Amino acid sequence: MVRTAVAVSAPGKVLLAGGYLVLDREYTGLVFGLDARIHVNVQEIPTSSGVTLNEIVVQSPQFQDAVWEYGYRLTERDGGMRVMPLRVDADLNLNRNIFVETTISYALSYIASLSSPMISPASVTILADNDYYSTPAALTYKSAPAPRFHNFDVPISKAHKTGLGSSAALVTALTGALLSYYLPKNTYDITTDLGQRHLHNLAQAAHCAAQGKVGSGFDVASAVYGSCVYRRFSPSILTAHVEPGRRQFGSQLREIVDGSGGEAGKWDHEILKEGVKVPKGLRLVMCDVNCGSQTPGMVKQVLAWRKGNPTEASEIWEELHRHNTALADDLTAAAESAETDPVKRYAEVQQRFHSIRALIRQMSEQSGVPIEPPEQTELLDACERMSEVIGGVVPGAGGYDAIVLLIQDDEAAVAKLRSLLAGWKFRSGVDGDVGVGRVSMLGVREEMEGVRVEEVGQYDEWLS
Ligand SMILES: Nc1ncnc2c1ncn2[C@@H]1O[C@H](COP(=O)(O)OP(=O)(O)O)[C@@H](O)[C@H]1O
Numbered sequence: 001m002v003r004t005a006v007a008v009s010a011p012g013k014v015l016l017a018g019g020y021l022v023l024d025r026e027y028t029g030l031v032f033g034l035d036a037r038i039h040v041n042v043q044e045i046p047t048s049s050g051v052t053l054n055e056i057v058v059q060s061p062q063f064q065d066a067v068w069e070y071g072y073r074l075t076e077r078d079g080g081m082r083v084m085p086l087r088v089d090a091d092l093n094l095n096r097n098i099f100v101e102t103t104i105s106y107a108l109s110y111i112a113s114l115s116s117p118m119i120s121p122a123s124v125t126i127l128a129d130n131d132y133y134s135t136p137a138a139l140t141y142k143s144a145p146a147p148r149f150h151n152f153d154v155p156i157s158k159a160h161k162t163g164l165g166s167s168a169a170l171v172t173a174l175t176g177a178l179l180s181y182y183l184p185k186n187t188y189d190i191t192t193d194l195g196q197r198h199l200h201n202l203a204q205a206a207h208c209a210a211q212g213k214v215g216s217g218f219d220v221a222s223a224v225y226g227s228c229v230y231r232r233f234s235p236s237i238l239t240a241h242v243e244p245g246r247r248q249f250g251s252q253l254r255e256i257v258d259g260s261g262g263e264a265g266k267w268d269h270e271i272l273k274e275g276v277k278v279p280k281g282l283r284l285v286m287c288d289v290n291c292g293s294q295t296p297g298m299v300k301q302v303l304a305w306r307k308g309n310p311t312e313a314s315e316i317w318e319e320l321h322r323h324n325t326a327l328a329d330d331l332t333a334a335a336e337s338a339e340t341d342p343v344k345r346y347a348e349v350q351q352r353f354h355s356i357r358a359l360i361r362q363m364s365e366q367s368g369v370p371i372e373p374p375e376q377t378e379l380l381d382a383c384e385r386m387s388e389v390i391g392g393v394v395p396g397a398g399g400y401d402a403i404v405l406l407i408q409d410d411e412a413a414v415a416k417l418r419s420l421l422a423g424w425k426f427r428s429g430v431d432g433d434v435g436v437g438r439v440s441m442l443g444v445r446e447e448m449e450g451v452r453v454e455e456v457g458q459y460d461e462w463l464s
């Protein structure tokens, strides 16, 4: 049977408000999709390639040694589809990509649980928009326009991630592409609400399994649905199933994805897309702080502080949540306002950023976790002194990785900010180490749309 090639992309993310709080179903997160996407193309393996086994070959041509080959077979006792990495490197080590491997195993197991389709050999190509990784200076294209997909010329493990959520976008796009490729349209249609709900559930399951932990899932949710207010799912939905290959994994996974596993397995996440806006004339800007030092285990420490200091933590979280939800309302009000003076129009949004930052600093101080450390305070304050900047925060878990700003959407504002950042020396004193780094502005902005079916022909140049 000849299958039609498909291509699917999913956006990156930034958690503008609700870091840590979103781990608890009591609270929500305001998450924006970003217009840097991960694209996945699936097509038949040309018969001349010599592949005779059941194989899925995955390539990420922007990176070195980024070819992964998988054999697969349906296991006995409803254990789902077993997916085995086949390719070895020169030292006979298996070259593994856990996110790709787990996603293929979950997607094929789900497909097999629906019907008994022939899983024919396929060739999968992953292409990431350039902003997911910092571009080495040697690769900045001075005269010629930058290629749509850089060749980063390093193995993926050596690429410097910019924190846009590459694994969630990858897992989501790969899951969507495999379901669309192998299942007939009347069984699976990614453009419908139901198709997206199933994609969300399956991608969350695969992403958690690959990560080895159940996070809030805001990154997968925004990869599927784009910008939204997100309330997480109950973690128990994804902690009760057996491992792939074990008896009944196939039917358990199907129940998880279809939400047919009784009350305990009912998905209870919430996605609110209305009321999430960036006013026309403004845009989000992401700045990558590349200072080389980071504090690990921040989530654990913050949660331990909350557990040990419930009254104090609850006061801060309630207040922070009030401002986080009001930020979405203020943005919508500004978007709909008839006020023409930008100072008046954005006054509340500006004040809201200040209140959120003050509470985050209070949480940092009381928990001892550098969520908005003094070095980031200095940087955010300097940016906020620009009249073109409405406000900014440390996104997600905070720390030394990044800042996100809401600024006027015009070239002059972007150029002014770029020159402020270009001269900025970022010094951080984490654990006694003093790291010095640079701050760079990424070329991304907010994106409302989530997962998207793409034209297959556009990637021809990068397909081998
Ligand atoms: N372009 C890509 N091609 C193949 N795998 C990728 C790509 N980008 C990310 N990945 C997978 O995602 C992993 C990174 O995930 P993670 O450390 O969770 O980062 P992030 O915070 O960006 O999601 C990589 O080790 C790799 O397995």
Ligand SMILES: C[C@@](O)(CCOP(=O)(O)OP(=O)(O)O)CC(=O)O
Residues within 6 Å of the ligand: 014, 015, 018, 019, 020, 021, 022, 023, 163, 164, 165, 215, 216, 217, 218, 299, 395, 396, 397, 398
């Ligand atoms: C703390 C959190 O609420 C938010 C973390 O957001 P980031 O955007 O910092 O996450 P990574 O991409 O994994 O680095 C944890 C969670 O919600 O899972």
